[in-house]
Amino acid sequence: MSAGGLDMADSPAFTDEESARYRAAGWWSDVTLSDAVSANAQHHADRVAYVDHLGGSLTWREFDSAATALAEQLVGVGxxxxxxxxxxxGDSAAIHVLFAAIERCGAVVVGIGARAGSREVAAILRGSRSTLLISDPVRSDAATRAAFGLPILELTDTDGAPRLDVEAAGAALTSERRLGADDVFLINSTSGTTGxxxxxxxxxxxxxxxxxKAVANGHLTPDDVVLPVIPTPYGFGIWTSHTTPIYLGATAVIQERFNARATCQAIAAHRATVLCCVSTQLTMLMADRASREYDLSSLRVVFTGGEALPYRPAADFETLTGATILQFYGSNETGILSATTLSDPQPRRLRTAGRIVPEMSVRLFDGDRDVTDAGRGQPACRGPATSLGYLDGTDHDQLFTRDGWMRMGDIAEIDADGYLTVTGRTSDFILRGGKNISAAQVEDAAATHPAIAVAAAVAMPDPVFGEKVCLYTELVDSQALDLPAxxxxxxAVGVSKELLPERLVVLDELPRSSGGKVAKGVLREDIRARMEAGHGRS
Incomplete structure (x- = not known):
């Protein structure tokens, strides 16, 4: 079942000098997540590790044992x-056991979002050259099995014991399989600019x-109860639901998907002390009556990011709960560039993305020109939090400057005290609830409808999500099309739900620039005008 080993040589890597320096500073370690699970099982075996929406829970001893059993099953199937x-x-305690099991048998997790459509899943499977797909019963029906052309196993959770639906006998794990902390352990997806x-x-x-950085900024301890409500495979979800709970030995409460009332219920029921959510989710919590109906006083810290917070509701939420809201700035690719801390004053915490992290060596660019001294430009970084880049070196020149600095897709300002504020974006993305949605992906999907001749996706202002997806179209001949259709x-063709348009505007002809391209600036102005004329209705 081999995919040729961990050959990632086509991805940018850290130099030996950088690796040695990061280790000497304590930023990197030789302790792996699997090591941390074993240590937790030894030192506080009966502490709850994970509890989820299914009502089950796993202690660290049970988590460790289940991860080994799953790893042996995986080795047994080849x-x-x-x-x-x-x-x-779907997000659950079982998925975290599975991630640890895949690590223990020396394999690499290819994380796919639970809400991904079959087209996106197929593309990720091809691009990652996956050899096996593991899913839950909801996503592994007969049609799915036939469509992807590779073995599919179901992960089930019976009485708190995650198991694979396979009859093969398990095989013992060997030390040669062990992954190191510098080895690739995860490949996940991010919004592309091309399809x-x-x-x-x-x-x-x-x-x-x-x-x-999260532990230091939020004063986290093993006694914290962490409630992350971001999907696990993505960057924010990985550290909040997998990495930090495991390294810390804390308890994590996992919800299948975000719902404001259910989140408030979970905070109250489990006495959660740390909430992790994107800014839109926090805005939805603040606006929901449930935040006043449930006791949220156990909250101590809220980690958030993805977009700007509305200041007054955020300040009111702190007053209501007694929690301190901490923002950070980064991406799946770059990791953290700036962050706020418990010692920052409220205006800094709620109105900026925090102070630049010194070891991430952030610079500002205009193209490939360094404009750091001007205090405004496209942020880029080099440091211990960055990924290895895109698999197979895809879009390397877009992600990196010529001299190897990894770019963000934003325009930002850095003030004299080192605090960063995002002022705009360079890429054609729609930022819906903290998630980057590629306009090109939306357009590519819409173009599969036979009635659509030309499609252009733009951001539609929204008071809750920040932006929603609006699709402008020209139709073929005299055909008709509405949004529900x-x-x-x-x-029906397997498009991810995140890519679904939320408003459809049909025009006889889309506006064009002098070069013949669709004039998206005109469309953005048009949707703002339509929203204002309709009093903000989408």
Whole structure:
């Protein structure tokens, strides 16, 4: 079942000098996540490790034992070191056991979002050269099995014991399989600028560094109860639901998907002390009556990011709960560039993305020209939190400057005190609820409908999500199309729900620039005008 080992030589890597320096500073370590699970099982075996929406819970002893049993099952079905194992599964305690098991048998997790459509899943499977797909029963029906052309196993959770639906006998694990902290352990997807998502390559050490910053900034301890509500395969979800709970030995409460009332219920029921959510989710919590109906006083810290927070509701939420809101700035690719701390004054915490992290060596660029001294430009960084880049070196020149600095897709300002504020974006993305949605992906999907001749996706202002997806179209001949029909078509062909348009505007002819391209600036102005005329209705 081998995919040729861990050959990631085409991805940018850290130099030996950088690696040695990061280790000497304590930013990187030789302790892996699997090591940390074993240590937790030894030192506080009966502490709850994970509890989820299914009502089950696992102690660290049970987590450790279940991860080993799953790893032995994987070896028994032929998984070898370096295989890439795709995981398409709803968030639960079981998925974290599975991630640890894949690490223990020396394989690489290919994380796929639970809400991904079949087209996106197929593209990720091809791009990552996955050899096996593991899913839950919801996502592994007969049609799915036939469509992807590779073995598919179901992960089930019976009485708190995650198991694979396979009859093969388990095989013992050997030390040769062990992954190191600098080895690739995860490949996940990010929004691409051309049609389909790209795959980002991760080592454990980059997230170990991020974990340390979270612990230091939020004064986290093993006694904290962490409630992350971001999907696990993505960057924010990885450190909040997997890396930090495991390294810290804390308890994590896992929800299948975000819902404001259910989140408030979970905070109250489990006495959660740390909430991790994107800014839109926090805005939705602040606006929901449930935040006043449940006792949220156990909250101590809220980690958030993804977009700017509305200041007054955020300040009111702190007053209501007694929690301190901490923002950070980064991406799946770059990791953390700036962050706020418990010692920052409220205006800094709620109105900026925090102070630049010194060891991330952030610079500002205009193209490939360094404009750091001007205090405004496109942020780029080099440091211990960065990924290895895109799999197979895809879009290397877009992600990196000529001299090797990894870019963000934003325009930002850095003030004299080192605090960063995002002022705009360079890429054609729609930032919906903290998630970058590629306009090109939306357009590519919409173009599969036979009635659509030309499609252009733009951001539509929204008071809750910040932005939503608006699709402008020219139709073929005299055909007709409405939004429900388009959505029904897109779901039928396997398009991810995140890419579904939320408003459809049909024009006889889309505005064009002098070069013949669709004039998206005109469309953005048009949707703002339509929203204002309709009093903000989408």
């Amino acid at each position: 998984v070898v070191r370096g295989d890439r194992i795709a995981v398409w599964h 389909m998502p790209k795959c980002v390559v991760h080592t454990q050490n980059r997230w170990y560094y991020f974990h340390q 388009l959505v029904q078509h897109l779901l």
